[in-house]
Amino acid sequence: MNHVLFKLRQRREPQNLSSTLVGCSAILMLSIMFACLSSAYSMPMAAQTAEGNVAHGKDVYDKFCLKCHAPDQENEGPKLRGVFGSRAATISRFNYSEALKDSKITWDEKSLNRWLADPDGFIADTDMKSHVESAMDRNDIIAYLKTLK
Numbered sequence: 001m002n003h004v005l006f007k008l009r010q011r012r013e014p015q016n017l018s019s020t021l022v023g024c025s026a027i028l029m030l031s032i033m034f035a036c037l038s039s040a041y042s043m044p045m046a047a048q049t050a051e052g053n054v055a056h057g058k059d060v061y062d063k064f065c066l067k068c069h070a071p072d073q074e075n076e077g078p079k080l081r082g083v084f085g086s087r088a089a090t091i092s093r094f095n096y097s098e099a100l101k102d103s104k105i106t107w108d109e110k111s112l113n114r115w116l117a118d119p120d121g122f123i124a125d126t127d128m129k130s131h132v133e134s135a136m137d138r139n140d141i142i143a144y145l146k147t148l149k
């Protein structure tokens with residue numbers, strides 16, 4: 001009996017060792033994969049919060065702004081291609097309000113954010129009456145507007 005047991009153990013040992021090795025390398029590979037994945041994902045995520053998510057910005061724009069603002073065509077509102085970085089009421093032949101024409105502001109992140117949050121509060125008597133409640137949506141829309149060059 002003892003002899004058989006010994007033989008069995010002997011036979012198993014190398015097997016155990018190799019399955020331990022397989023287990024170890026699987027864990028190692030998983031942790032390497034995890035490390036790679038998390039570093040790959042954390043970079044764009046950090047960039048996203050700072051600069052806004054362009055794809056989501058376009059979605060929100062298409063839903064809420066497009067009906068008045070085609071990027072390249074006057075509509076109920078002026079076209080908006082090139083608006084980022086430009087002086088208010090200058091990029092289009094749209095019939096802007098005196099209020100916007102007199103505002104002399106330049107469209108950057110800060111002014112666009114205030115404008116989209118509350119157009120009339122930012123520039124009294126403007127003709128734009130729509131606003132965007134969510135700060136994240138505003139940030140993403142602005143990121144999208146920047147791509148309309």
Ligand code: HEC
Nearest residue numbers: 064065068076077088089090091096097100126127128130
């Ligand atoms: C119901 C129509 C309407 C909607 C919806 C609307 N706008 Fe406007 N927007 C206007 C009008 C009208 C003006 C011109 C305001 C003025 O002359 O006082 C304007 C002006 C602007 C300007 C200034 C353009 C320039 O040349 O100085 C920006 C930027 C702008 N809108 C962005 C947006 C964004 C982004 C959205 C979507 C979140 C949006 N608007 C939704 C009607 C609209």
